[in-house]
Amino acid sequence: MSQLTVRSPKFHIDETVPFQWQPANPSFGLFGNVFTFLAIAFERYIVSATRQAEPYFTNPVVAEEADLFVRQEAQHARAHRAHAKAMIAGYPGLEGTYAAANAAYDELLEREDVEFHLAYVACLEATFTPLFKMVLDHRRQLFEGSDERVGTMLLWHFVEEIEHRSSALVIHHDVTPDRSYRVRKAPKVLEHVSRIYKLVLAGFEEHVPIEDRLISTQLVSPSGLYLSELRNRIGLRGGFGNYPSMLGHVPGRDLGTMLWRETKGQMPRHDPAHEPLPAWAERWHEAFNSGADVTTYEGVGALT
Numbered sequence: 001m002s003q004l005t006v007r008s009p010k011f012h013i014d015e016t017v018p019f020q021w022q023p024a025n026p027s028f029g030l031f032g033n034v035f036t037f038l039a040i041a042f043e044r045y046i047v048s049a050t051r052q053a054e055p056y057f058t059n060p061v062v063a064e065e066a067d068l069f070v071r072q073e074a075q076h077a078r079a080h081r082a083h084a085k086a087m088i089a090g091y092p093g094l095e096g097t098y099a100a101a102n103a104a105y106d107e108l109l110e111r112e113d114v115e116f117h118l119a120y121v122a123c124l125e126a127t128f129t130p131l132f133k134m135v136l137d138h139r140r141q142l143f144e145g146s147d148e149r150v151g152t153m154l155l156w157h158f159v160e161e162i163e164h165r166s167s168a169l170v171i172h173h174d175v176t177p178d179r180s181y182r183v184r185k186a187p188k189v190l191e192h193v194s195r196i197y198k199l200v201l202a203g204f205e206e207h208v209p210i211e212d213r214l215i216s217t218q219l220v221s222p223s224g225l226y227l228s229e230l231r232n233r234i235g236l237r238g239g240f241g242n243y244p245s246m247l248g249h250v251p252g253r254d255l256g257t258m259l260w261r262e263t264k265g266q267m268p269r270h271d272p273a274h275e276p277l278p279a280w281a282e283r284w285h286e287a288f289n290s291g292a293d294v295t296t297y298e299g300v301g302a303l304t
Ligand SMILES: [Fe+2]
Pocket: 039, 043, 072, 073, 076, 157, 161
């Protein structure tokens, strides 16, 4: 029996949310905004792809897991839509960026077959637990000083990504017993997602003035993120003025562990059930289960 719970907290995101919702760490603020655009497009794709795969499921337990998995993802997309809507209201040019990100996934859905879609979803979902463990383990420095309307929505999403970390692989393995198929497709998947990530960043660069972003979008491009951390660690500040690099406070050892786990996540025998988890995720669940307000930092104990 699946253990997933579908939740739909009502986050208070409206058009008064500033584009740069994390002025204390603007790189993380921009990353969160890209994540919103990407999440909506990717989660629509997950829902369509998984529904397409339904006739091929061989196991009723997998069918139940898939149903709860897509319902969680649909809730994530719903919450992120309010955030995207707020950004587009402030910067109408972003409507085109939003449409282009969605169109890229619609085109992928059209072009590839259902096995590829399930491999795509499983590859990307496998990257989330190591990434969000690192984020949640170091959450205070990432979220302190930010607008909690956006911050608590992201924390909820990250916690649920960790909760359903096995779903996409279970679904994939049920339809495609060849475990090396997903591994073979991983480079193509990562190339696609990185292209859409850059497309969204280019939209922010074009349509949102730097006074509102606070930093250049270059600093959160895939290579920019890497170079910023490297510069920060060898003591060069160039490029991001008075602002910290996004993960400047995260010990190198923790970043190394994350990268190692990201690599392991793409191996054929990867089983997310055994991955180390952030202790704080349990605290979020306790807060939710006790009826605490998960739309405030205080309610979920985000900054302690
Ligand atoms: Fe999600």
